[in-house]
Amino acid sequence: MINDESRTETYDPNAIIDKWMKVWEELHVNEALGLVAGHDDLPRSYVVSMFPYPSGDLHMGHAEVYSISDAVARYIRMTGANVLNAIGWDSFGLPAENAALKRNLHPREWTYANIETQAESFRRLGVSFDWRTRFHTSDPEYYRWNQWLFLRLFEAGLAYRKEAAVNWCPTDQTVLANEQVVAGACERCGTTVIQRPLTQWFFKTTDYAQRLLDDMKQLEGKWPHEVLAMQRNWIGRSAGAHIDFAVEGRGEPVRVFTTRPDTLFGATFFVVAVDAPLADELCADPQRGAFEAYRRQAATATEIERLATDRAKTGVNLGRFAINPVNGVRIPIFAADYVLADYGTGAIMAVPAHDQRDLDFARALGVPVQVVINTGEADPAETWVATHGDGRLVNSGDFDGMTTAEASAAITARLAELGAGTEAVTYRLRDWLLSRQRFWGTPIPIVHCEDCGLVPVPEAELPVRLPESGYELRPEGGKSPLESATEWVSVACPRCGGPARRDTDTMDTFVDSSWYFLRYPNPDYVEGPFDPAGVARWCPVDEYIGGREHATGHLMYARFITKALHDLGLVSFVEPFTKLTNQGQVIMNGKAMSKSLGNLVNLQEQIGLYGPDAVRVTMVFAGPPEDDIDWADVSPTGAVKWLARVWRISAELDGKSSGEPDIELRRAVHRMIADATTAMDDRRLNVAIARLMELTNLLRKAVDSGAGPANPATREGVEALVRMLSCFAPFTAEESWQRLGHGPSVSSAGWPQADPGLLVEDSVVCILQVNGKVRDRIDVAPGISDDELEQVAMNSGKLREHIGDSQILKVIVRAPKLVNVVLAG
């Protein structure tokens, strides 16, 4: 399809790959000028695309991500900046364990073999990485610093342990990662997964909730609006009041959080999360049996049941009473699973008249309903529809007649006087659970000593390396894999020297990716996790590029860690990524490509057929970077045709230019350069390519039937085209550049500058409208005045024809582009 046996030379994109890969490496064209110092006169730009997980060879999704990020990096570089376009690997993670089990290898072998494959594929795709940044998070030299960071957070009180539920497969007797749970069932054996409590490590992200929210102001307009919205949602700030309810027979009152203090008089019962320790404590003896049974039932609730949002309300009366602080009314206390133990205080005042969940519960368990806000709607006790809206207070003592807003303030103030409440803010954001009962991750650098408790591994002993042998990847009985490495586990306590055990959990791989971009400038640095000089030079990241699926995971964690590092005095900034660009996924027939769906398109096969440049161009031209690409909608054949066209035009210009440059052609060329530049600046890469295609068409005509191949304007246009093309199709551009008689490399040739003088046209087309409808087009001078233009326009025969003898109400003139004559009637 690409080759033919015609006499002229043909475009064979795959024949030029090795040649240019070698040249680029020899000339170091893709390397930043100085990683930690030097060339300070140049503006710098740090471009990072979310680093890959080495799951196998690169696939179509990678091709999209890196085609986009590389086009951006190359563009910035061509405009004269010193660009660091970094690459590394996110190489810890579960798939390596699965592969190791299957092949009976160490996870490392599979992982690093894949990394080599991907690295070679990146080179063959022509991605302009600075390979000196390369590291892998599974290198002990890297994860050592994860451990170091963990210890700093531990010292700062930001890492702590508490009990939390893990996914547990009763058949396999093992803990499961979230991604191993498919529709509530174990991925391997299909057994229904249950939740099981386990003591685990957390980072205190909640301490940073307000700052994570506030600092989003810095990102406004630079991050996709959508991602910021998701994060705002995820943090879930909610303002209201804390209210303390005395409990009969208990010294300490019990605190609740509510966003509706105005409904306090409507609280007819009190609910404690069934799985909160408080529920157990408050349970009266006669209710013990019923409570224990209910708690057991709730604990064995499966993932599937838990996810059902419309299930009936259940609960048990604990046989105790709380006292409403404003009116002294006794209300019964229930334990229920619709109240969450880890949100707010794990207990609520229930106001069934004005909260649908409480109303559903009241209906199910026969608790009375008391209306305290008159919203003008029907009685909730009859309709079983709670009234959420604003209104005036009733049945609320002194507060009757107040509006919702007035009452909220007044009741909160009363509570403050009584010493029974204050204004309060709660967040939906939870602390970051970072323990993983997995092998292929960073060991947590803590030693458990019977006498000394939790003892940090001394810094000099880092890294705590993963064991080479003596472990099982899937031990029986729900142990962590590291727990099965008995020799590795057993260690002397760093503090007292007595017998102790290593912590056997590994860290969530999101820890690895929460600071990796700080290490790129000097990946071999040994004095600390990152080189302060390199970080000062490049960070924060100027252009961060990656998928939207990381909106509330990775991006939130990286923001948190950056702030924590800032507070530790290790970095000067509080936000890691100045600008964020999302890119879409490659899908096929409406679904993300995946092996199980059998809709995989093989990247290497596509490259083999069309060449790396055509695949790259296809990815970028398919649509806006953030949109998904349905592979069924696009075809690299179009890209191949275009690239071959450019290549051919370049080859046809092998002679010396002569004669006067064609001024009209120059104007057109510079118009295209200007338009392409604007599109690139706005990151509308697909539009930029459209302009390059137009320029190509223009030059084709110039060669065939216009100025001709020898005209200097033709050469100027072709050279500009090839330079701009190099952002998207580096191999073809390089080859064409050489054919134009230049030495390597086109990527050092710079982005063409549009000459402003050539952008001013001799004449422009002005549209003439009558009542907003186009009736004529005339050529006018670009500098024409409004008055002059109106006169000229009125001379148009077509315009007069459409005006007829109607009365002219007014004439809108927008020189030099438009005249609109508005008629009466």
Place this chain on the structure above:
RNA sequence: GCGGGAGUGGCGGAAUGGCAGACGCGCGGGUCUUAGGAACCCGUGUCUUCGGACGUGGGGGUUCAAGUCCCCCCUCCCGCACCA
């Protein structure tokens, strides 16, 4: 339920409030060819009495002028989801 986004030709998609459909795919026609699944050129929203009329999910509005701004509605996609 809450939050966010999107509806434009046969398709992917362009359009600082000022000529809707750039560019590409597909399709049709032509040139050159032993041949064309190559290259190059032309055409391609709908209707049309060939003057033009209509046309950006639907309905209203603002404006001299609306795909674009405002209000209501419909459909689809994404995120969160018993968050008090």
